[in-house]
Amino acid sequence: MRIEIEHNLSLSLSPGSGQLLLHLLLTPGSGPMQTVESWSVEAQGIGNAGRFTDAYGNGVHLVNQTRIEGDVTVAARGVVVTRDTHGVLGRPEGEPVVALYKRVTPLTEAPAELLAGFEIEGNRLDILHRLMSLVGESHSTARQTQMQADGGQLQSQGEEPATAGDLAHWFIGAARSLDIPARFVAGYLVGDDEHEGGLHAWAEAFDDRLGWIGFDPVLQLCATERHVRLAVGLDGAAAVSLRTVPAGEISQSALVTGG
Amino acid sequence: MGDTTPFDEMYNPDGSVREPYRALAGWLSEQPDKALGLMQADAEAIFRRLGITFAVYGSDEGTEKVIPFDVIPRIIAAQEWRKLSKGIEQRVKALNAFLYDVYHRQEILRAGRVPEKLILNNAAFCPQMMGLEPAKGVYAHIIGVDLVRVGADGYYVLEDNLRTPSGVSYMLEDREAMMILAPDLFQRSKVAPVENYPENLRRTLESVAPVNSRGTPVIAVLTPGIYNSAYFEHSFLADQMGAQLCEGHDLFVDGGKVYMRTTTGPERVDVVYRRIDDDYLDPLTFRPDSMLGVPGIFDAYRAGNVTLVNAPGTGIADDKAVYTYVPEIIEFYLGEKSLLQNVPTYNCTDQDEREWVLENIADLVVKEVHGSGGYGMMVGPTATEEMHEEFKRKILARPDNYIVQPTLALSTCPTHINGDVAPRHVDLRPYVLVGDEVRITPGGLTRVALKQGSLVVNSSQGGGTKDTWVLED
Numbered sequence: 001m002r003i004e005i006e007h008n009l010s011l012s013l014s015p016g017s018g019q020l021l022l023h024l025l026l027t028p029g030s031g032p033m034q035t036v037e038s039w040s041v042e043a044q045g046i047g048n049a050g051r052f053t054d055a056y057g058n059g060v061h062l063v064n065q066t067r068i069e070g071d072v073t074v075a076a077r078g079v080v081v082t083r084d085t086h087g088v089l090g091r092p093e094g095e096p097v098v099a100l101y102k103r104v105t106p107l108t109e110a111p112a113e114l115l116a117g118f119e120i121e122g123n124r125l126d127i128l129h130r131l132m133s134l135v136g137e138s139h140s141t142a143r144q145t146q147m148q149a150d151g152g153q154l155q156s157q158g159e160e161p162a163t164a165g166d167l168a169h170w171f172i173g174a175a176r177s178l179d180i181p182a183r184f185v186a187g188y189l190v191g192d193d194e195h196e197g198g199l200h201a202w203a204e205a206f207d208d209r210l211g212w213i214g215f216d217p218v219l220q221l222c223a224t225e226r227h228v229r230l231a232v233g234l235d236g237a238a239a240v241s242l243r244t245v246p247a248g249e250i251s252q253s254a255l256v257t258g259g
Numbered sequence: 260m261g262d263t264t265p266f267d268e269m270y271n272p273d274g275s276v277r278e279p280y281r282a283l284a285g286w287l288s289e290q291p292d293k294a295l296g297l298m299q300a301d302a303e304a305i306f307r308r309l310g311i312t313f314a315v316y317g318s319d320e321g322t323e324k325v326i327p328f329d330v331i332p333r334i335i336a337a338q339e340w341r342k343l344s345k346g347i348e349q350r351v352k353a354l355n356a357f358l359y360d361v362y363h364r365q366e367i368l369r370a371g372r373v374p375e376k377l378i379l380n381n382a383a384f385c386p387q388m389m390g391l392e393p394a395k396g397v398y399a400h401i402i403g404v405d406l407v408r409v410g411a412d413g414y415y416v417l418e419d420n421l422r423t424p425s426g427v428s429y430m431l432e433d434r435e436a437m438m439i440l441a442p443d444l445f446q447r448s449k450v451a452p453v454e455n456y457p458e459n460l461r462r463t464l465e466s467v468a469p470v471n472s473r474g475t476p477v478i479a480v481l482t483p484g485i486y487n488s489a490y491f492e493h494s495f496l497a498d499q500m501g502a503q504l505c506e507g508h509d510l511f512v513d514g515g516k517v518y519m520r521t522t523t524g525p526e527r528v529d530v531v532y533r534r535i536d537d538d539y540l541d542p543l544t545f546r547p548d549s550m551l552g553v554p555g556i557f558d559a560y561r562a563g564n565v566t567l568v569n570a571p572g573t574g575i576a577d578d579k580a581v582y583t584y585v586p587e588i589i590e591f592y593l594g595e596k597s598l599l600q601n602v603p604t605y606n607c608t609d610q611d612e613r614e615w616v617l618e619n620i621a622d623l624v625v626k627e628v629h630g631s632g633g634y635g636m637m638v639g640p641t642a643t644e645e646m647h648e649e650f651k652r653k654i655l656a657r658p659d660n661y662i663v664q665p666t667l668a669l670s671t672c673p674t675h676i677n678g679d680v681a682p683r684h685v686d687l688r689p690y691v692l693v694g695d696e697v698r699i700t701p702g703g704l705t706r707v708a709l710k711q712g713s714l715v716v717n718s719s720q721g722g723g724t725k726d727t728w729v730l731e732d
Contacts, residue, residue, distance in 0.1 A: 050564070
């Protein structure tokens, strides 16, 4: 599927912020599931940005800005061509050792309530599919696919609908508690009748035979050709698109159209 | 471990003087009455003049103390030192290989030689370091290995200190003071020099500059500031090396590179010897509330534009729970048996060991896994019964948070106490530099427990220091 993406971010800072440093994870990579046809990141100072790869294999821009007036805007846009691999990413090169993704972070504590009574039977793929159903069903009210900038906190009160990031964290926490490596994916989704397109988040879990496989607890599907991978990490905080010093309030949205 | 008689470094059990101490014994016997007392007073004046003070955390704000200095040097024979320094070199090489491995392919975890969970879920493991290629493959460049001597031939390693070990300025100033106080004693012995440490530090730092840096690398010493207990040392080392002493706001990152603000404009920095803990180093990557660090400096490091010394995440190799695996680590990477021994350590998460520990707590030393500087520890034989009970409760509540070791019979050295000379317990922290080569300064910092019978040598707990002599052949 040929997917056009326009991702807009806006940062509002408290007045008097003279110097700003932005850490951008806004560069999708090509791989077995997708080929980046064209891509550009627009921000003041991007031409002088430091560029490198982070611990998870994500491309990073480190951008300096001075004399900030009003809100700061960053935009990323481009075209990505995706392939349906039944969610299988495999074992791309240049990634950190898989076991890293067994590390439990504050956002990926095992959801004990959810796992109560969960039967660890069958092969790893069965287990992961059942986990995905469990996470999705427990939040059947979760229809809001907009991801929070920090990947979101687990919603225990159930007053606000959980975000896609929450569900991904839940799935990851559950998988890691079963000693299965799992990671957070920040990306984009082409919408349909049931799910709004735009910014999205899901998880990948590792199978010794197939490698990394994308699991989307919101859609209750393995990653499809409607999913575009942007960044991965131990959790949403590690895969967040924009981090800044000084910190400010970030709002973002993406227009994602597939054809 | 059954023998609890401390090793006397000066006297043999039959009362004769051990070989390395012969010259000192002769010199001591020639000193007129009160001479040592006068030297002690001179020493205090010298240290005040040099401005060597330290702040004690938890005491009244602004309390600056001169660390007590003992005028009688500690002496190590040449062949003893050769053996010891080989053991230290082996250890720092293995620990750097371990760090490279845990931040790359994790072969040692795959081989099951160190438990995977102990590393991956450890707070000291820094996932942001994964895959990074540090210059020369070195993570821990500046190391202070804490040792205790338990016999003529036996040293135990207490801790490896791979983060930001302090105290090297005391080693240097103790030597300087000793040369002023007792020049005649130096004439009787051939003592290996320590004063080239700053030059060796500079060489080490220059040798790990990023591959793409040009000309003579520019070095900055990054300090948390004047309120840090080791600020004197930061400024001292910068001064001795001819490097710039900087606080976080003196450095900035632009275009993924690190610059220093100078009166003539920004100057590119190649190597940052940082004396700020990982958590506070960079608010963009680590604790966002840190005001001490440099925003973006970790990204500049990842981009290969600056070298951080020591690397973030080295704490995983000196974690007290990982410590017990160091002999295993040495075998795995070097294929050699460990030359230096670890202190036997009990694992409180094991039920049998825990029960034994709780029964025998009065004879044991309990340390918090993440504690340092003598804080959060209990020495059983000198602690009160209430403290024994308190630590029993603590161990039961969080068995993984404590390691327990037997009370070691730390060796003793002659020490000047109120005009007399009496044995006092000592430890030893040699300083190791790792860059293009391993450089170990002969000797190190000897800390001495000035209270009779005390085994706690930390300066924050009433310990002092001694000049440490390694004799040359």
